[in-house]
Amino acid sequence: MSFRTIDPREIKTQEMHAYMLGAIAPRPIAFVSSIDKDGLVNLSPFSFFNAFGSNPPMVIFSPALRGRDGHTKHTLENVRQVDEVVINIVSYDMVQQMSLASTEYPKGTNEFIKSGFSMQDSVMVKPPRVRESPAQLECKVRQIIQTGVRGGAANLVLCEIVLLHLREDVLGEQGSIDPFKIDQVARLGGNWYSRASRGLFEVPKPLTTLGMGVDRLPEEIRLSKVLTGNDLGLLGNTENLPTQEEISSFTGREDVKKLFDTLGGDSENLTMAVHLAAHHLLEKGQVNEAWNLLLARHQKQ
Ligand SMILES: Cc1cc2nc3c(=O)[nH]c(=O)nc-3n(C[C@H](O)[C@H](O)[C@H](O)COP(=O)(O)O)c2cc1C
Numbered sequence: 001m002s003f004r005t006i007d008p009r010e011i012k013t014q015e016m017h018a019y020m021l022g023a024i025a026p027r028p029i030a031f032v033s034s035i036d037k038d039g040l041v042n043l044s045p046f047s048f049f050n051a052f053g054s055n056p057p058m059v060i061f062s063p064a065l066r067g068r069d070g071h072t073k074h075t076l077e078n079v080r081q082v083d084e085v086v087i088n089i090v091s092y093d094m095v096q097q098m099s100l101a102s103t104e105y106p107k108g109t110n111e112f113i114k115s116g117f118s119m120q121d122s123v124m125v126k127p128p129r130v131r132e133s134p135a136q137l138e139c140k141v142r143q144i145i146q147t148g149v150r151g152g153a154a155n156l157v158l159c160e161i162v163l164l165h166l167r168e169d170v171l172g173e174q175g176s177i178d179p180f181k182i183d184q185v186a187r188l189g190g191n192w193y194s195r196a197s198r199g200l201f202e203v204p205k206p207l208t209t210l211g212m213g214v215d216r217l218p219e220e221i222r223l224s225k226v227l228t229g230n231d232l233g234l235l236g237n238t239e240n241l242p243t244q245e246e247i248s249s250f251t252g253r254e255d256v257k258k259l260f261d262t263l264g265g266d267s268e269n270l271t272m273a274v275h276l277a278a279h280h281l282l283e284k285g286q287v288n289e290a291w292n293l294l295l296a297r298h299q300k301q
Helices: 011-022 074-082 092-101 109-114 229-236 244-251 254-263 267-283 287-300
Strands: 030-035 039-048 051-054 057-061 084-089 135-146 155-165 186-187 194-196 199-202
Touching: 030 057, 030 074, 030 254, 030 287, 039 057, 039 074, 039 109, 051 229, 074 135, 074 155, 084 155, 092 109, 092 186, 092 229, 109 229, 186 199, 229 267, 229 287, 244 254, 244 287, 254 287, 267 287
Parallel strands: none
Antiparallel strands: 030 039, 030 084, 051 057, 057 155, 084 135, 135 155, 186 194, 194 199
16 A cells, blocks of 8 residues: 655645645534624634534634735634634535635625525624524634644634524434434535535635625525525625626527426516526536526516
8 A cells, every 4th residue: 555645844835735624524614603893793614623522512613824825814803802603503505605605705794694694693692693504502712722823824713612502403303413404514625515414515615706695686586485595605606697698698599498488477487487497507506507597587577
C-alpha cells in the first residue's frame, strides 16, 4: 500500500485546507445566528463544528480568518461584541437556502432575509432562531480561542447550550431524535455534501456570485404554493436574470410553446403547473431553464 505523506509546512495553506476538508468529513453544520452591539442580525454556516461534552453541554464552531486575506468574519466580530448565538441544525430541505446564506454579503446584511428563512425570537439569548430548523441550540459563548493571526487560522468559539428546542415531528415514539426524520446534511470537501439518510450530493459554492437573495424574488415566486425552500434558495442564488432576448428565444421554442399549450387552464392553474415544471428543472440543477420558464409565465400575465 502506498501513501502520499504531506508536511503542512511544505504546502500552501489552501492546499492543506482542501486536504483537511476532504479527510475530516462528513462534518456537521452549525448554522449560526448572532448579533452585533447595535442589534444587527447575522446568519452563517460553519462546518468546523462539533459537540464536546454534555455536562455542561458544550459545542465549538470556528469562524476562521479568511484564507485569501486574513479578513475577520462577521460572526466572529459579533460574538466578540455580544457573547450569545443560536446554532441551528440544517436539514436537507434547508440546504440551498443555507448555502445562499454563506454568500459574503456586506456587513450589516441580515442573511435571514437574503436566504428567506424566518426569524423566531429566542428565549434565553438575543439572536433569533431559524424557525425552519428542526433543532435549535440557544448558547452563551464562554470563551474564544484564537490559534493564529494569518489567513486560515481558527477562532474556536466555545459555546454552552442553555436551551435546546427540538421540533416535535423529528422525535420518535420514545421521545428520542429519529435520524430519518431530522434528515441532517453534512459537509465534505469541494462542493460535496451528504444527506445523512441517503448519501452524497453537490451544491456549488456561492463564492463568485452575489446572489440577488430570496427577498428580491418576484412575490408570486416567493409565495408559491409549489416551489420549495431549496427551489427559492437556488433561484435567489442567481446574480443575473436571463435577458429579454434569452426569454424570447426560450418562449419561441417548439417544446416550450407545446408546454404552455398543454399546461393551459385558468391563470391560477397555469401558474401552479409552470411552478411545478420549474421545480422539476431545479431538481435537475437546470436553474437557467427554470428562470426562463418562470419569467416567460410572468410576462404572459
Ligand atoms: C456548509 C458551509 C460550511 C462552512 N464552514 C465554515 C467554517 O467552518 N469556518 C469558516 O470560517 N467558514 C465556513 N464557511 C464559509 C462561511 O459561511 C462564509 O465565509 C460566510 O460568508 C461567513 O459569514 P460572516 O462573515 O457573515 O460570518 C462555510 C460555508 C458553508 C456553505
